[in-house]
Structure formats: structure tokens, C-alpha cells
Amino acid sequence: MNRQEKEKVVSDFGELFVQSKAAFLVDYKGLNVPLTRDFRKQLRDVDGVFRVMKARLMKKAAQNVAQEVGGVDAFQEHFKNQVGVVFANGDVSSLAKKLVNFSKETENLRVLSALFESRVMTKEDVVALASLPSRDVLLAMLLLAMRGPTMHLTHSLQALLTQFVYSLEQISNQKSE
Numbered sequence: 669m670n671r672q673e674k675e676k677v678v679s680d681f682g683e684l685f686v687q688s689k690a691a692f693l694v695d696y697k698g699l700n701v702p703l704t705r706d707f708r709k710q711l712r713d714v715d716g717v718f719r720v721m722k723a724r725l726m727k728k729a730a731q732n733v734a735q736e737v738g739g740v741d742a743f744q745e746h747f748k749n750q751v752g753v754v755f756a757n758g759d760v761s762s763l764a765k766k767l768v769n770f771s772k773e774t775e776n777l778r779v780l781s782a783l784f785e786s787r788v789m790t791k792e793d794v795v796a797l798a799s800l801p802s803r804d805v806l807l808a809m810l811l812l813a814m815r816g817p818t819m820h821l822t823h824s825l826q827a828l829l830t831q832f833v834y835s836l837e838q839i840s841n842q843k844s845e
Contacts, residue, residue, distance in 0.1 A: 674725060681721055681729035681753075685737050688717075688755035690784040692767055692794065693743070696720070697750045698776035707777065710766050715758025723747040738786030746781050746788075760784060764798035 669677070685691060699707070708718050721729075730737075730744035756763040764782075771777045782789040782797075789797070801809070 677721060678725050678729045678732065681719060681726065682733040684717065684719060684753075684755045685730065685733045685740060688757055690756040690760045690763070690782060691743070692754040692756070692764070692782045693746050693780045694718075694752050694754055694767065694771075695750065695778040695780055696752050696776065699774065700776075703774055703776065707770055707774075710770060711754060711763070714762045714766055715756070716763045716766065717755045717757065718752055719755065720752040723749070723751065726751075726753065737783075739783055739788055742788045743781070743783040751780065759803050761797055761800045762802050764794055768795055768798040 696704070704718075711718055726747045727744050730740045730747070734740050754763065754767060767779050771779050779791050779794050781791065782794050784797070800806070
């Protein structure tokens with residue numbers, strides 16, 4: 669790879685850092701071609717992209733976008749040995765679930781750390797993130813929680829009106845007797 673090609677690859681890698689919502693660092697040592705193909709396919713299903721590059725070039729790309737992406741300086745310290753980066757373009761918790769599940773199925777892939785919202789996360793943090801429900805489920809839970817008090821108020825007002833009507837009916841019955 670000549671110098672111009674390396675500059676292009678570094679630039680593209682930097683763009684992925686800028687555009688993605690999160691970046692996960694994985695150790696893929698020993699992952700064969702069919703498993704890698706399956707891994708990439710599973711990531712595409714949740715808007716994820718897996719990129720592999722020399723650690724030196726990854727560091728260069730991270731340094732180029734350090735002004736735009738918070739926390740990338742601390743994240744680049746983990747660029748050692750044979751590592752790849754998974755970029756999340758969609759729901760971050762769904763992608764974290766895919767990564768954790770795939771690493772459980774395959775011992776050749778390990779999640780090392782992540783960069784999410786300008787914060788470097790440990791492997792344990794990624795596992796905790798993967799245990800969260802998806803964004804859609806969280807929004808549904810929020811809507812149900814917001815709907816609860818209004819429904820309770822509606823039922824209380826309806827009960828008051830019903831009691832009032834029964835009281836009027838009883839008074840009417842007593843006067844007619």
C-alpha cells in the first residue's frame with residue numbers, strides 16, 4: 669500500500685469515527701473467514717460496520733479526528749496488537765448485544781472496550797450496555813409510565829361521577845316513595 673492509499677484509508681477510518689454513534693474495540697485474533705463474514709452480516713443487520721487496519725494507522729486516524737470526537741485520545745491507547753473497530757450507526761445497545769452474543773458463541777472474538785458519548789467504556793460497561801432494552805422498548809416503557817397518572821386520574825373522576833349519579837338516584841327513589 670503506497671502513501672496515498674494509506675492516507676485515504678486513514679481519512680475514511682477517521683470519517684467513520686466522526687459519523688458513528690459509538691465505536692467498539694474487538695480482538696478478532698483467530699477468527700476465520702466464514703466467521704468473519706457471518707460477523708459482518710450480523711453487524712449490518714443492526715447498522716454496524718467492522719473495520720480492520722494496522723494499529724499505527726488507527727492511531728493516526730484517531731489523532732486526526734481528536735478535535736471532533738471527544739474521548740478518542742483515551743480510546744486510542746487500546747489500539748494494540750490485532751484489533752478491529754466496530755462502528756455503530758444505529759441503536760448502540762442492539763449492536764452491543766450482537767457483539768456480546770457473538771463473543772459468547774465464538775471464543776476467537778473478544779470485546780475489549782468502547783467509545784460512547786465521549787467516554788471510554790470497559791468490557792464490563794459494554795456488557796451492561798448490552799443488557800439494556802432496545803431504544804424502542806425503552807420509549808414504550810416511558811410512554812406507559814407517562815400514561816399511568818392520567819389513566820388513574822380518569823378512573824378516579826369516573827368513579828366520583830358514578831357515585832354522584834348513584835347518590836342522585838337514591839335521593840330520587842327516596843322522594844318518590
